[in-house]
Amino acid sequence: MKQPFPFSAIVGQDDMKLAMVLTAIDPSIAGVLVFGERGTGKSTAVRALAGLLPPITAVKACPVNSADVKDCPAWCDISDASVQSIATPVVDLPLGASEDRVTGALDIEKALTKGEKAFQPGLFAKANRGYLYIDEVNLLEDHIVDLLLDVAQSGENVVEREGLSIRHAARFVLVGSGNPEEGELRPQLMDRFGLSVDVLSSANIDERIEVIKRRDAYENDHEAFIAHWQSEDATLRARIVAARAALADLQTPGSALRRVAELCIALGSDGLRGELTLLKAARAFAAFAGDATVTDDHIRKTAVLALRHRLRRDPLDDSGSSSRVARTISEILGN
Amino acid sequence: MTLWERAQLAITLLAIDPQRLGGLVIRARAGPAQAAMLAAVQVLTMPKVKLQHHMTPEVLNGDIDLSASLAGRRLVTRKSIFDCAPSLFVLPMAERCAPQFSARICQALEADLEHALIALDEAAEEGEGLPAALTDRLSFHVTLDDLSLQDLSPITLPRAIDDIRAAVRGVILPAEMVEEAVTLAASLGISSLRAPLLLGCAAQAHAALHGRSEVTDEDFKLAVMLVYPHRATRLPEDLEPEVQPDGANPPEAAQEPTQAKPPNDLMIEAVKAVLPAGVLTQLQSTAKQPAFGSGSGTRRKGNHRGRPLPARMGPKNSGARVDLVASLRAAIPWQTLRKAGNTKAMGPIFKASDLRHKRYETQSDRLLIFTVDASGSAAVARLAEAKGAVELLLGEAYARRDHVALYAFRGTGSEALLPPTRSLVQTKKRLAALPGGGATPLAAGLVAAFNLAVQERRNGLTPTLILLTDGRANVALDGSNDRAQAAADAHMLAQKIAEAQIPALVIDTTIRPEKTLQTLAGTMRANYIALPRSDAKSVSAAVSSALAHS
Numbered sequence: 001m002k003q004p005f006p007f008s009a010i011v012g013q014d015d016m017k018l019a020m021v022l023t024a025i026d027p028s029i030a031g032v033l034v035f036g037e038r039g040t041g042k043s044t045a046v047r048a049l050a051g052l053l054p055p056i057t058a059v060k061a062c063p064v065n066s067a068d069v070k071d072c073p074a075w076c077d078i079s080d081a082s083v084q085s086i087a088t089p090v091v092d093l094p095l096g097a098s099e100d101r102v103t104g105a106l107d108i109e110k111a112l113t114k115g116e117k118a119f120q121p122g123l124f125a126k127a128n129r130g131y132l133y134i135d136e137v138n139l140l141e142d143h144i145v146d147l148l149l150d151v152a153q154s155g156e157n158v159v160e161r162e163g164l165s166i167r168h169a170a171r172f173v174l175v176g177s178g179n180p181e182e183g184e185l186r187p188q189l190m191d192r193f194g195l196s197v198d199v200l201s202s203a204n205i206d207e208r209i210e211v212i213k214r215r216d217a218y219e220n221d222h223e224a225f226i227a228h229w230q231s232e233d234a235t236l237r238a239r240i241v242a243a244r245a246a247l248a249d250l251q252t253p254g255s256a257l258r259r260v261a262e263l264c265i266a267l268g269s270d271g272l273r274g275e276l277t278l279l280k281a282a283r284a285f286a287a288f289a290g291d292a293t294v295t296d297d298h299i300r301k302t303a304v305l306a307l308r309h310r311l312r313r314d315p316l317d318d319s320g321s322s323s324r325v326a327r328t329i330s331e332i333l334g335n
Numbered sequence: 336m337t338l339w340e341r342a343q344l345a346i347t348l349l350a351i352d353p354q355r356l357g358g359l360v361i362r363a364r365a366g367p368a369q370a371a372m373l374a375a376v377q378v379l380t381m382p383k384v385k386l387q388h389h390m391t392p393e394v395l396n397g398d399i400d401l402s403a404s405l406a407g408r409r410l411v412t413r414k415s416i417f418d419c420a421p422s423l424f425v426l427p428m429a430e431r432c433a434p435q436f437s438a439r440i441c442q443a444l445e446a447d448l449e450h451a452l453i454a455l456d457e458a459a460e461e462g463e464g465l466p467a468a469l470t471d472r473l474s475f476h477v478t479l480d481d482l483s484l485q486d487l488s489p490i491t492l493p494r495a496i497d498d499i500r501a502a503v504r505g506v507i508l509p510a511e512m513v514e515e516a517v518t519l520a521a522s523l524g525i526s527s528l529r530a531p532l533l534l535g536c537a538a539q540a541h542a543a544l545h546g547r548s549e550v551t552d553e554d555f556k557l558a559v560m561l562v563y564p565h566r567a568t569r570l571p572e573d574l575e576p577e578v579q580p581d582g583a584n585p586p587e588a589a590q591e592p593t594q595a596k597p598p599n600d601l602m603i604e605a606v607k608a609v610l611p612a613g614v615l616t617q618l619q620s621t622a623k624q625p626a627f628g629s630g631s632g633t634r635r636k637g638n639h640r641g642r643p644l645p646a647r648m649g650p651k652n653s654g655a656r657v658d659l660v661a662s663l664r665a666a667i668p669w670q671t672l673r674k675a676g677n678t679k680a681m682g683p684i685f686k687a688s689d690l691r692h693k694r695y696e697t698q699s700d701r702l703l704i705f706t707v708d709a710s711g712s713a714a715v716a717r718l719a720e721a722k723g724a725v726e727l728l729l730g731e732a733y734a735r736r737d738h739v740a741l742y743a744f745r746g747t748g749s750e751a752l753l754p755p756t757r758s759l760v761q762t763k764k765r766l767a768a769l770p771g772g773g774a775t776p777l778a779a780g781l782v783a784a785f786n787l788a789v790q791e792r793r794n795g796l797t798p799t800l801i802l803l804t805d806g807r808a809n810v811a812l813d814g815s816n817d818r819a820q821a822a823a824d825a826h827m828l829a830q831k832i833a834e835a836q837i838p839a840l841v842i843d844t845t846i847r848p849e850k851t852l853q854t855l856a857g858t859m860r861a862n863y864i865a866l867p868r869s870d871a872k873s874v875s876a877a878v879s880s881a882l883a884h885s
Contacts, residue, residue, distance in 0.1 A: 037526055037527065038467065038468055038471045038526075038527045038529070039471060039526070039527030039528045039529040039530070040527075040528070041528070043445060048406065094395075094439065094442070095435045095439055096395055096396055096435055096439055097439050098398075100397075101396075106659065106660065107403075109410035111410070111663065112684055113409060113410075113507050113658065113681065114682065135438065135442060136434075136435075136438040136468075138717050139434045139435055139438055143436075179468065180758070181467070181756075181758070182434060182468075186736075201526045201527065203530060205514075205517055205518055205521060208517045208520075208521070208528060209513055209514050209517045210532070211528050212516070212517060212528065212531050212532055212535065213513060215508070215532055216508070216513070216532075216535065219355070220504060281881075
């Protein structure tokens, strides 16, 4: 199996990369929505992210990757408390996936051979403590979206069907990508994503040439290319780990809280979720930058990511939400 | 180079490096040309797998094989159809491809499974076609519609194909060609970065075919002719186009002249040579509306997804999914009886009659086809008010997640301003930019709306036609300015719409409502709403109540 394209080797698309790094630092930011044209490296970035994330420790036999044996759900009946280090799960939710597969369902093998009612965990279980990736998220069936909305909100998957009654933790970072030409996203689902990025293919010819050259090197000179970029990825990974540790001691002055609130009020973003996410994103960014205090600058850099999809929008208002946010930022924070 | 020679070359290059080139779109109706191409495809050494549109998620993603599991009373899983050695997938009737299905195919092509795809596009009407996400991943696109029998000749692959295949990855692609590929793509308005990548691979394959170890200008040029023409959205002459009125293409991409150097004219000539004469105008019109996203709903089958209905006994091999719990429940009462005859059995004993199938009910999505009269007479009357009413309706359509399509008619014919989409922003932009003036070709507008309604109904949407006009038809279908004929044509179409049972709504935009339009609405079996001096809000209210009843 070929190594995925290294994260650091992705040319440009700084917003998308930053958003993904921020969720890696603080998973409670709860996700990134990447919308953009075809052939802009949306999927490449998500696949690359899997290679970038630091490993987690999980109980060996636990189907939901619990960190500690007392967190394992009762139904999986685990006695062995030994833990192992595993790669952060990045689970694909394929478009055609059935409800059974997503939430988990009756274990057919046990039902058939032993006549037992047992639970077979689904994708939500697998993605716990990791990432759930949905390519073409705007084409997802409505009934799967409904499931997703509930689980993403509560962090718990409840299965009450076919005579089963099961619950387990399902906390994951949701990453969705899609092409806006193929349909819009339900606002409720949009809201579940902490950050949102609009990717455009670069208009800079040199940058585009660099993309092609790196891709070519990746295809044809695979080992050397991976070796070269893996060290860059390792540096980035170390920064993410350091930022995670720094997050606890990070100072958030009252003025920063006020700024965030002012911004959200001025933009009329729905609910407090935007405020909370912006604060988290700004904190993660500050930690990533190695600063000890959250400043206006951190807020400025993350506000578009955190707020652009939360504006209460008139569906017929076509002025880009990114520019609306940017305008308000410069009004409130100054330049 | 003739069409057929291009097709031949495309197949040959694909045979050399199917993994990286991704595949080929063959645009042809069923016929000798398509058959000859398919025969050529058979020569390729990879295993061939046919994809079918009714393939269930179980087949595409892999799942439990229920009948085998039941028969063997142990778990038998079936691999995904894509989970196999590098294969060549053949997708017939690719224009019917549902977005979910094509997205799954795209993912399979992306994964490191080294598959390739031949998509047979049999689109008959304009507006049909492959999902753009799929076309983007396939290198080549050949159109065989205009070929006659004598153009065809059997396709043979070079004998030393294995040696060529071994050599292709080693062919050197000079750095300046990479730059040229990118520059050329930019000047042709190709924004996807896959295009220059595929171009490089095609050039390498062509060089390998001729035993060269480095790509020459000739290889490059032929590759350009195969990979770029169908992707082009503009030609370099109109490099300073008016700002593209869609949200998808960033305006700065079109405006900023970041080009380091102008693209090689020779290459642009090569692209132009391949484009058939009529395409240029077509090109411009498609460039204006690249939002070809098939936001259309899929055909609603009834036993795959949606709201579950009670399970039922069904015919075997119907493609429906087995409802395991209901099947178990059906089997359990008989167990004692059956086990008495077969004491060795471990688990429950199943008979075919126990199988229960899942059924689902889905609501098909609604498509509102706005057909707006933009003629001079209407413009004088109330085009602006009609626009306002449509905008309010769009807001409601957005809330209900309806699809919307927009047609306008004026002058000599009708114009599709927007193919069916859920993107309201685009609809609004197109509507705002709609100019008024000219004669009233009512019949032409109805033809366009009718065709779209029928086509989209086949795709599983529920179309509703909304006609805003003053009813003063004065251009007949044949383009003549004959009032009587124009009225007769409109009447004929109204009858057709009624026959096809397409729900419709006629909004009279004249200041003093006229009898003729009311009669027309009657023929169409449409709801008729006169729009006397009123504001847009009341129209919107009237329309939503009329729609609620329909």
